[in-house]
Amino acid sequence: MTELPKGYRFAAVAAGFKKKDRLDLGVIVSDADAVAAGTFTRNIFTAAPVVRCKQLLAKRPYARAILVNSGQANACTGAEGDANCLRTQEMIAEAVGVRPEEVLVASTGVIGAQLKMDLWAAAMPLVRENLGASSAADVSRAIMTTDTVPKTVGVEVELSSGPARLFGMAKGAGMICPDMATLLGFIICDAEVDADWWGQALVRCVNISFNRITVDGDTSTNDTILALANGAAGVRAGSDADREALESALCEICRELAYKIVQDAEGGTKVARIRVAGASDAAQAELAARAIGHSPLVKTALFGCDPNWGRIVAAAGRSGALFRAEDLVLKIGGIVVFEKGQPAPGDMDSLLAPIMNGPDIEIVILLGEGGGGYELAASDLSRDYVSINADYRS
C-alpha cells in the first residue's frame, strides 16, 4: 500500500447506531481547507445529508471534514431529519475544531429511521479522543453495512513539482444499489488543485466507474462520492500534463473501488463484465448492457455457473436497444456463442464450463449498428442475496 495523502486525520467510533461495538461513525479531517467535489444520487428522495452536501458545495467548493455514519440513512425523514443532520454537523465541528459549514456529511442505513441523537451526543467525546489515533482503515470499516470487506485504494502520482497521493474508500453495492448498501465513496488527495477542474474531473471519473456498476438496479437515496484535495503535499496540478496525470490516478481509484464494490455485492459470487459494442450510439449500448446486467435470469444463471446464453440474448432483445436479430454476436470469455440468429456450432456447455466457473466473466455483445459502446460490471444473484435482503431489518 502506498503512503496516505498528507494532512489528513481520521476518527472512527463505535456509537451503537445499529450493533454494539461495531465502528459506525467516521470522520476525515483535513488540516487545511481542501478543495471539495461531490457527486450524488439522482433519486427524487434524496437523503438529508445529500441535500446538505449539495447546498454546501454549491455555495463554496471547499471543506475541512467529512462525517459519515452507518446505521440510519436519514432519508425520507422530513424536517426532523434535516434538523438532525445540521445538528450532527455542529457536534462534529465542535469535536474536531472546524466550522459546521466546513463539514460534509453522508449517511447509510435503514430509510425512514431518524438519527439516534442521544447516541450521537454520547459519541462526541470518543470522536475527540480518537481523532488522529484512528486510521483511514478504521474509517473504511465504520462505513460498512452489508459489506463483507472494507474497500480502499491508494495511488501515488508524479506531478511536475513532485509526488502527490490519493486514497479512496468506498462501501456498498453500487450507484445502482440496495437502499441499505448505499454507495458511499470518499477520496482524499494531497495535491493542490483548481476547484472547478477538480469537480469536473470527479464527475468524469465517476461516470466511467461507479456509474457503470450494478448490483440490483435500485438506486439509493444516499449515494455520495466526495473528493477532497488539500494541497498538503506542496505540489500543484498546474499544467495540463499534471492534471491529466492526476485525473488518471483519480479514475484509477474510482474504477478499483467500483470493481471492489461489485466483487463484494450482497451475496455475490461473480463479477460479469458486460461490454456492448456496435450500437448506434452509447445510449443504445447502455440500454442493452443494463438490461443484461439487471436481468434476474442472467444473474441467477451466472450464480449457477450455467452457460444459459439464451437469457443474455433475450435480455438484449427486450432492452429497447435497436438492432437486427441476425446481426447480434454474443461472446462469452472470448468464445463466439451466438451469431447470425443462431447458436454457434460446437458443444458450448463444455467449452464455456471453465469460464462460467471462474470469478470474472466477460460478456461481449456486438450489435452491428454503429460505433456506440458501453461497459458495465454486474454482480450475480444468489440465494444469499435474497436472505440478506429479506431478513435485513428483522
Next chain:
Amino acid sequence: MTELPKGYRFAAVAAGFKKKDRLDLGVIVSDADAVAAGTFTRNIFTAAPVVRCKQLLAKRPYARAILVNSGQANACTGAEGDANCLRTQEMIAEAVGVRPEEVLVASTGVIGAQLKMDLWAAAMPLVRENLGASSAADVSRAIMTTDTVPKTVGVEVELSSGPARLFGMAKGAGMICPDMATLLGFIICDAEVDADWWGQALVRCVNISFNRITVDGDTSTNDTILALANGAAGVRAGSDADREALESALCEICRELAYKIVQDAEGGTKVARIRVAGASDAAQAELAARAIGHSPLVKTALFGCDPNWGRIVAAAGRSGALFRAEDLVLKIGGIVVFEKGQPAPGDMDSLLAPIMNGPDIEIVILLGEGGGGYELAASDLSRDYVSINADYRS
C-alpha cells in the same frame, strides 16, 4: 366449473421433450373454422412459432387448431428452427385432419435448443389416438414448465341470442417473465364473432391483464396469447351490448389467468397489487409501478414479510416518474405509511405485520400530480426463485 365451449377437441401427449412421462405436447382443435386473434412478445428475438403465428394471422384471422409444446422454445434457432416449426405444423395438420396453415403454433422451454424432430414424429400416432379423449385440463398441464399448478378459467356469458362459453388456459410467469416460463395463454370461445372486433378486443383485454403483471422483468422470446371463437354455440355477438358482454367475459378470463400466473410465480409466496394514482399521465404512473414491481429490494422485503416501506419509496424515487418528494403518499393495506416527506406517526412495524404476513398485499402510491393511474401485480423474490433459475438447465 362452467361447461366448456362447444365444438373443440383436445389432445395431450407425453412426447419426452424434456422429462419422461410428462405431458409436453398439446393440441386444441376446433371442429369449424374459428376466428383467431393473437398478441405476441415485443422481444427483438421472436421465436420461430411467434413469427409463424404472426404471418398466418396477418394473412387470414382464422384457424382450426393450436399446437403447443413445452421443452424447447424454438427461439434463436435460425433457419433450422423455422423449418422445424413448419414441419410440426404439417405433422399435426395431418394427424388431426386440417391444413398446415390452419394450425397456430406456440413453444416454451430452453432458448437456443432445436426441436427434437424424432420425438415429434414418434408422438404423432399418440396425438391421433388421444384427440377427443384428452381433456382441456390435460392440455393445460402439457404447457407447464416451472408452473406448480395448471391455470384455467371458464366463464359463461349470456348474449341476446343465447349463452356462449369462454375457456382459457395459461402457463408461465408473466408477459414480463422468465425465458423458460414464457407466458402462453389460449382462450377458446363458442360464440360467433366479427374477426376485426375479436382481434381488437383481445388486445384491449391483454393490455389490462397479462401486460400488467411482472415476475422478474424479463420479457420472453415466446410470449403468445391466442384466442379462438368458432361459433359452435349458435349464438352471435351481433349487437354492441353483446360485444360488450363478451369482451367483459374475455377480460375476466385474461385477468384471472394473469393473476394465477403471478400467484404461481417461480418461487413466489405473495402477490403485491401495486396501484399508482395521481401521476401526470398513465405512462408516468406505469414507470413508478414497474420500478416498484421489479425492485429486487422491494420483492425480497415482501418475501421476508418485512414492512420495509423505505424501499418502496426509494424505488418510486428512482423510477423516472415526475413528482415532488413531499407530495407522495404511500399506503400499504390501506394504512398511510409515508406522506409529506416523512414517515406517518405510529408503530408501523406492528400495524403492518398482519398485512405483510398475508398472501396478497395492496400497495397504493399517490403522486399528487394529475389523473394518471396504473396497476401492476407483482410477485416477490425468494431463495427458491434463485434456486429454480440457477439450476434450471443443470
